[in-house]
Amino acid sequence: MYIDLMEVYNKLYSEYNIPEGWWPGDNEFEIMIGALLTQNTNWNNVEKSLDNIKKRNLMNPESLYYLPINELEELIRPSGFYTVKAKYIKNLLEWFKTYNFSFEVINKKEKEILRNELLNIKGIGKETADSILLYAFNKLSFVIDAYTKRMFSRLGLNIKVDYDTYKNFFENNLPKDIMLYKNYHGLIVEHSKNICKKKPLCENCKLKFLCKTYKTNFN
Ligand code: SF4
Structure with missing residues (x-):
């Protein structure tokens, strides 16, 4: 299934008020x-x-x-x-x-x-x-974690679950923008902790009309 990564990003970005760059730390x-x-x-x-x-x-x-x-x-x-x-x-x-x-x-x-x-x-x-x-180090290297794999497999991303395949998928389909990479990973973490949890709260999810799991379970 095709997933528009920027559409997902924009919906999450408008939902969560994260600080630019997301990761906390003084330096x-x-x-x-x-x-x-x-x-x-x-x-x-x-x-x-x-x-x-x-x-x-x-x-x-x-x-x-x-x-x-x-x-x-x-x-x-x-x-x-x-x-x-x-x-x-x-x-x-x-x-x-x-x-x-x-x-x-x-x-x-x-x-x-x-x-x-x-x-x-x-x-x-x-x-x-x-x-x-x-x-x-501010290098363009997309971070994949368990939240990313869980959320995007639910959305309908049909790729092998190994780390590098996921990483390449994001890096090949996103603009080469450091701040975007930083924020995107942060937004995935926020959404996975708040909505797309182990037991997902699909009715409250801004991504539900893009989501394969939602379409399968609720249509
Ligand atoms: S609709 Fe449900 S499964 Fe799909 S991304 Fe949202 S919370 Fe996760």
Whole structure:
């Protein structure tokens, strides 16, 4: 079934009052750390960890790089799996050090090179890599998560559920616009949490007249 991605975007954009760029964070580094901490937990828990780091004035790459791992574990404890995540953060920082902890240097690199390097870091999967690329490095890399797959398969997107097929579908059918990519993923998350939930609230959904599931169940 054909899905007009921009039609879906415009309907969601008019429905949700999201901040431009959507992902919360004071700077790119905080976004990068948040993208890793959000694995397997909710954002409230991530925020507690980020606040712990900020309260100690450690929210910068060098400070976290040189911080003993047991101290880092304590700071990020609210995010769960904190011993594993502390190791992952250290792995990410070890890689970032090869770029002199510089976003300016990173920004000059091509997306695919950075993506491959990120995916080679233990603890960074595709969703985390793409979140870092898009929201922290401002690279055109669409983020796919479980919400995206659930919502778009309900809408009627008949493609294989593997990550890269989904990602390519979005990237091949959307204008190459960073802010659009950022907002679109955010809108999918908002809509999936509020309306297209595990048990969807189809009658309240702005997308219902575009949706295969709605047409099948309610017509
Ligand atoms: S109509 Fe229902 S299934 Fe379709 S997108 Fe909306 S909430 Fe999800």
